[in-house]
Amino acid sequence: MDRGTQMAPGRHVPTVASTRLARELRSLRGQAGLSQEAVAEEMGWNESKLTRIENDKSRVLVRDVKRLLGLYKVEGDAADAMLELARLAREPDWWHQYSGAIPEWLQVYVVLEASASHIFGYESEFVPGIMQTDAYARSIMSTAPYPDTEAEIEEKIAVRAARQARLTRDDPLEAWFVLNEAVIRRMVGGRDVMREQIEHLIKLARLRNVTLQILPFASGEHGAMHGMFYLLEFAAPDDPDKVYMEQHIGGLYAQKPPEVSRYRLISDHLRAQALGPEQTIVMLRKLAEELA
Incomplete structure (x- = not known):
């Protein structure tokens, strides 16, 4: 899909700010005790428009946010903060410059990842994108059934690097990953590429905000044998946790409490069955030495 198709004129592309704005507007309407039908009638909109905004x-115009705030009786500093958020929501996120390299279904995940406070991930086949080295990522992309062009691959690698920066900034993402032993045993890109990737995992595992565990083959059967998943948690109490599962042609999301609870239980079991963080680093160091 070319860049023009990904960023069609007039199409709303979610941003971290717009996602927060939508959540806040929905919450304020609830606090005001107003139904979507009542608000839509007052605004002169179809109810479906308000549903899309929330x-x-x-996208929602700043002047419309101002009208909504008046309807919800929001004034003073609270109103000023909401209007500033509405202005920020109109600005593209950093990854929009690479939108031609990110499928629409993955754009949603990038927004969620950027706004999440905690992420737990289980990977069964390869290193999580947010932890990949450039060479490792390039090896995977270059051997895909329908490989991208060199320019597209480089753009995708740039996106991964920007995402990975969240792990090392001043206010870092809290991340916990469990990797199947197959992830570190599979020789992606050859010995040199794989050794570099293993050493990079060791470096990331030493960060105070990152916990890494290996699920060894010896642990036998486990609750995540159906495949990878990510559990994303958000700081806002009214922003529900979500589970993300990826396939070749798209991503699936679940946020109903029973579904999220099921995956949270699976994640707890994986943590218990996997090697401890220090044992994991010992295993990675040994593998890096073998690859050398």
């Missing part, structure tokens, strides 16, 4: 499926 679910971050449609």
